[in-house]
Amino acid sequence: AQSVTQPDIHITVSEGASLELRCNYSYGATPYLFWYVQSPGQGLQLLLKYFSGDTLVQGIKGFEAEFKRSQSSFNLRKPSVHWSDAAEYFCAVGEWDGNEKLTFGTGTRLTIIP
Amino acid sequence: EAGVTQFPSHSVIEKGQTVTLRCDPISGHDNLYWYRRVMGKEIKFLLHFVKESKQDESGMPNNRFLAERTGGTYSTLKVQPAELEDSGVYFCASSQLLRAPYSGANVLTFGAGSRLTVL
Numbered sequence: 001a002q003s004v005t006q007p008d009i010h011i012t013v014s015e016g017a018s019l020e021l022r023c024n025y026s027y028g029a030t031p032y033l034f035w036y037v038q039s040p041g042q043g044l045q046l047l048l049k050y051f052s053g054d055t056l057v058q059g060i061k062g063f064e065a066e067f068k069r070s071q072s073s074f075n076l077r078k079p080s081v082h083w084s085d086a087a088e089y090f091c092a093v094g095e096w097d098g099n100e101k102l103t104f105g106t107g108t109r110l111t112i113i114p
Numbered sequence: 115e116a117g118v119t120q121f122p123s124h125s126v127i128e129k130g131q132t133v134t135l136r137c138d139p140i141s142g143h144d145n146l147y148w149y150r151r152v153m154g155k156e157i158k159f160l161l162h163f164v165k166e167s168k169q170d171e172s173g174m175p176n177n178r179f180l181a182e183r184t185g186g187t188y189s190t191l192k193v194q195p196a197e198l199e200d201s202g203v204y205f206c207a208s209s210q211l212l213r214a215p216y217s218g219a220n221v222l223t224f225g226a227g228s229r230l231t232v233l
Contacts, residue, residue, distance in 0.1 A: 004156070034221075036224070041226065042226055043117070043118065043205070043224045043225050043226040043227065044157075044205065044207075044224035044227075045224075046221060046222075046223075049221060090157060092157075100209075100222070101147065101159045101162055101170065102149075102157075102159065102222065103156075103159070104149075104156045104157040104158070105156055106154070106155060106156045107156070107157075
């Protein structure tokens with residue numbers, strides 16, 4: 001069975017600092033990988049996705065993620081965080097047979113300090 | 115385009131009562147999913163509709179949960195009777211129905227969730 005691990009429950013960074021959120025997955029085949037973000041009162045918004053091809057994926061809001069098959073990782077990065085990035089971030093792996101369902105990690109809550 | 119709409123945003127009920135959550139997917143999206151996040155845990159898949167048919171209900175926790183999607187448009191998720199462990203956030207998501215040959219995985223659009231508190 002597939003699984004996703006987000007080892008950091010809560011991360012605090014200063015505004016303007018760089019960010020890396022970790023995600024490790026377990027999946028038997030080529031995974032479809034996603035990062036979602038949930039801001040307070042909002043739904044889950046897709047930041048970026050990896051299906052195939054280039055292992056460095058660019059997303060919205062200046063985020064990027066790199067798929068590393070050898071490490072079973074899909075870490076999310078941003079070079080300089082903004083106060084508006086404070087939210088909860090979820091990594092997910094897709095089980096794709098034409099119509100997907102997702103397995104999520106437990107999420108990482110990001111706090112930004114001035 | 116309107117997004118996925120869920121109602122109510124928050125419901126507080128007592129143990130043993132009934133609650134019905136509603137989800138309006140994006141118009142034209144034949145796939146509809148329900149997910150749930152219990153406090154501090156991961157978001158877990160509950161079930162998947164394709165139009166009005168249940169494609170996969172392997173994540174439904176027990177028979178106190180009943181999901182319907184009459185007419186293949188909006189969906190309801192009823193919990194009857196509610197228990198304390200049912201508290202959490204219930205997310206609905208929708209996507210277009212892919213047809214072969216597939217060019218890649220689909221992307222789900224999620225609603226804001228319905229928070230259920232059972233006292």
